[in-house]
Amino acid sequence: MDLRKMYYFNATVKYRSFSRAAKALHISQPSLSNAIKALEQEMDTPLIERTTKQFQLTEMGQQFWERSKGLVAQFEVMQTELKELAKGEQLEIRLGVIESANYWLSQVITDYQKLYPSNQLTLIDTLYNQTVRQALLGLHVHGVITNQHIVDEEIQSELLYNEPYVVLIKKDHPFAQKEQLTLKDFTQEPLIIGMPEFETSAQILKAFEQENVTPHISYKIERFEMIKVLVEEGLGIAILPQNYVTQHLSDSLLTRPVHSAYLNRNVYLSTMKGRTFSKSILVLFELIKKRH
Template identity: 40%
Template sequence: MDIKQLHYFVTVCDQLSYSKAAQKLHISQPSLSNAIKNLEREVGSPLLERNTRKIELTDAGKILYEKSILLLSNMNMLKKEMDEVRLTGNGELIIGIIESVKYWIPKVIREYQGRFPSINFKLIEVLGGRAVKESLRKYHTHMLITNQYICEEDIELLSLYDERLVLVLHKDHPLAQKETVALKELESEPFIISTEGFQTREDILRAFSLEQVSPNIKFEIERFETALTLVRENLGITIIPENYLSEPNDASLVWKTMDSPALKRTVYLAFMKNRYLAPAVQAFLEDIRRSFATKSRFPLV
C-alpha cells in the first residue's frame, strides 16, 4: 500500500466513477481498475461495490477512505513545509486579511520588501470564524489578520489592537444632525449587519443587548463595502469598524462614535502553533508583532 494507491482510491470514491476518476488522474481506466484491485488484495477485503448504477463503499472502504483523507492531507501539508524549508528571500507569502487592515498593512509590506524584495504577496479576504480555522489548518494561508476570537489548541492568537465600531448613516437621515446618538435611538431603524458567523455581528448584538434593546435587522451582508452601498441609497444604517472609513469620507455618508464601551473589536494575528514557518515568513510575522508592540507605530484614526 502506497500513497499513489491511496490517492487513486480516494479519487474514485470522490468521483464515484472509474471513468471520471481516470480522466481526473490522467491515467487509463484499466490501469486505475488494476490499481484498486491490487489495493484490495493488499487490504484483504473488497473496498468498492459496483453495480450497474453506481459505486458504493464497503465497510472496509469507508474506513480506508476516512484514514486516507487524513493521511493525504498530512502528506500535502508536509510537502508544503518541505518546500518552504529553504525559503529565505524568494517565494510567496499568503496572508488572510479583513477589510479594515488596508490602512496599515501596506506600510508593513513596504518596509519588509526592503529586506525581501523577491517575495510575492497574496492577500486574500478570510472573514468568518470557520473559514479562518480552515484556512490555517489546510495551509491555505501562512497567517491571518482577523477579528475572530479563536480558542483552539493548535492556533496561536496574538492581540494586535482594538478599534472602535462607529455608526454610519446617510447625510439626509434625521439622526445625522445629532451630535450624539444612543443605541436605543436605533431600535426601529432598518439595520445592516454582518451575517451569522462573523465576530463583528456578535460584538454589535452584545452592545445592543447591554442596552436592553434589539436592532431591526433588515439586511445581512458579508462585506462592509456592501453595507456602505446600502447606506448610500439611504436604505438603512450600519455600524462598522472606524478604520474602514480611514480614507476620505464619502459626501453622502456621515459617521458618528457612540457612547457604548462595548462597541469595539479586537484585531488579532493568527497562525498555526506547530507549523514550520520559513525565515521569510517568520520575518513578516515578527514585523507585524513589532509594529503594534507599543500600539503607536501605526496609530489608529
C-alpha cells in the first residue's frame, strides 16, 4: 500500500474537508481526490461517504483511519528524526517553557551555546495540559519544562526539582513584619492570581481549599510579569513560584515564605517516549537536568 495515499487520507480526515486538506498538503484538490479514490480501489471499499453534505467516514473508513493514524504518526516521527540527524549540529531546538523557569534556563542556554554555537534555540510558552501533550506528540517541540505531571503512555516526565510558592508584597506591607504567614492571613488581603485554568493558579486555589480558607481574589492575570506590576502599584499581593520572584526583583518588593504543606510544586522535563534525539539535543537535556 502506498504510504503517500495513507498520509493524504489521514490529512483529509484531520481537516474533514478535501479542499482544506489539499491546501495543507500543498497539492491540488483533484490530485487529492484521485489519490483517495485510488486508495479506495486498493481497499475495494469506499472510505468516505459521498452522499451527504457533511464530511463523514464509512464504517470501513473509520476502521482504516483508526489503524492507519498510528502508522502515519510513526512515519512523521521517523522523517523528522532523520532530517534532524542529517543536519548534524545545526539544528533549531524547540523547547516549551513555563514562565518561572526563564531565569535559570537562561544560564543553561549560556553554557549550551558555548558547546553548540551553531544550534538555534526557540522557546515557546506552554500553559495548558493539552497544549503540552499536543506540542510533544505533534513534534512542535523537542521537550517541555512544565509543572504539569503528565501521565500518558506516549510521554515521559522526569522530575527536575520541587519549589515552594512565596508571597510577593511591597516592602511597606504589614506582612513584611510577620515572621511567619499562613493561608488564613490572606482572607482580607486583595489577592492577584493567574488565570484559573493555568496549573499554577489551580494549585494555589487548591491549597486554599485544602486548608478550608476562602481567599479574596481581586485580579486574575495571564502573565506573571503583569502580576508583579500590579503588586508594585499597591493593588494587592500575589503568591508566585519561588524561582520566578527570587531574581531581578524590584527594590520596592520583597517575598515572604508561606507556611502551608500544600503550597509547593514539582517541575518536570517532559519528552515524547521513543523519540530519537541527536547528541546536541541530549546534551541540552542533560544540562537542564544537572542544573537542579
